[in-house]
Amino acid sequence: MNTWYFYSILALILLGSQRFLYKVTAERGYSSGLTTSVFMATVCVLSTAVYIATNAETINYRMLITLALANSCAFAITTVSNIEALRHLPASITFPLTRLSLVLVIVVSVVHFDEHLSSRQWLGILLGFAVLILMAKEAKQGTETHGNTRYGLLFVSLCIVCGAIASISSKLAATSTNTAGFMAITYLFATIFSLIINKKWPSKAPHLNFKGAILIGILMGILNFFGFYAFLTALSNGPLSSIALITSMHFVIAIILSVIIYHEKITLRRGTALALTLLAVFFMKS
Numbered sequence: 001m002n003t004w005y006f007y008s009i010l011a012l013i014l015l016g017s018q019r020f021l022y023k024v025t026a027e028r029g030y031s032s033g034l035t036t037s038v039f040m041a042t043v044c045v046l047s048t049a050v051y052i053a054t055n056a057e058t059i060n061y062r063m064l065i066t067l068a069l070a071n072s073c074a075f076a077i078t079t080v081s082n083i084e085a086l087r088h089l090p091a092s093i094t095f096p097l098t099r100l101s102l103v104l105v106i107v108v109s110v111v112h113f114d115e116h117l118s119s120r121q122w123l124g125i126l127l128g129f130a131v132l133i134l135m136a137k138e139a140k141q142g143t144e145t146h147g148n149t150r151y152g153l154l155f156v157s158l159c160i161v162c163g164a165i166a167s168i169s170s171k172l173a174a175t176s177t178n179t180a181g182f183m184a185i186t187y188l189f190a191t192i193f194s195l196i197i198n199k200k201w202p203s204k205a206p207h208l209n210f211k212g213a214i215l216i217g218i219l220m221g222i223l224n225f226f227g228f229y230a231f232l233t234a235l236s237n238g239p240l241s242s243i244a245l246i247t248s249m250h251f252v253i254a255i256i257l258s259v260i261i262y263h264e265k266i267t268l269r270r271g272t273a274l275a276l277t278l279l280a281v282f283f284m285k286s
Contacts, residue, residue, distance in 0.1 A: 004238025007230040008246040014227030016253030021220050022083045023091050023258050030213040032083035036076065037194040038214050042221025044187035051180035060176060067173040068182055072189035074165035080194070081158040088152030091258040093270065095251030096131055096277045097156045101163035102248045103128050108168050109241040124283030127276050134273045167244055174235035183228060252278070
């Protein structure tokens with residue numbers, strides 16, 4: 001088994017578990033800004049400890065700070081938007097749609113990193129657009145029970161664009177900077193961005209359970225630390241397109257857990273879209 005493939009699978013499992021906690025945050029009415037801030041701060045502390053303990057050296061600090069700034073800003077917006085989208089749309093709609101950031105990542109992989117796409121992978125991209133259309137129609141029918149569909153799709157769109165920026169900057173960082181150092185600075189910036197978002201964008205959740213938000217934020221941080229470290233390790237010696245495709249399946253874990261724990265229904269249209277999403281990822285992986 002290739003090293004990058006092993007770490008990709010590990011990242012898939014850990015990040016999928018972390019994404020489910022977004023759903024828990026939304027369901028329990030915790031502040032998305034506070035939860036995200038604690039989550040980011042937790043990863044920052046863990047990454048800094050690893051960086052200091054390993055006495056690692058970073059060659060290009062300018063590159064490190066630039067990539068960390070881009071990644072942290074994009075990831076902070078993605079995290080908060082993901083949680084807010086789940087307040088308006090079911091997990092079975094939100095998670096597959098946000099994974100369409102993969103399309104943007106594939107395009108950059110081809111243009112910038114000169115990675116080759118087969119005809120099957122292009123078919124996968126077309127299936128991805130089909131999922132977007134299918135889920136948009138499904139979301140309109142779910143407005144009465146889940147909230148404002150327009151807001152939900154707006155947050156999903158932010159997740160798609162910013163998610164792609166985060167993945168691309170991660171690839172550049174994995175091949176040009178120190179992993180622990182990049183994570184430490186990235187999550188330091190992300191914590192600051194999250195605090196700003198939390199102040200400027202106060203939560204409208206009916207229940208403000210600060211203790212619960214802090215605890216779940218810490219758990220998110222622990223899962224993300226190991227998951228993101230595995231993701232960067234895979235990117236350091238593997239292709240961006242393939243690794244992004246594998247890790248993009250993490251939403252399946254979140255959806256399955258949402259169905260089991262919160263008893264979300266999988267309608268025929270949602271089930272079809274989910275199957276098409278998995279098929280699209282399979283084709284693009286080839």
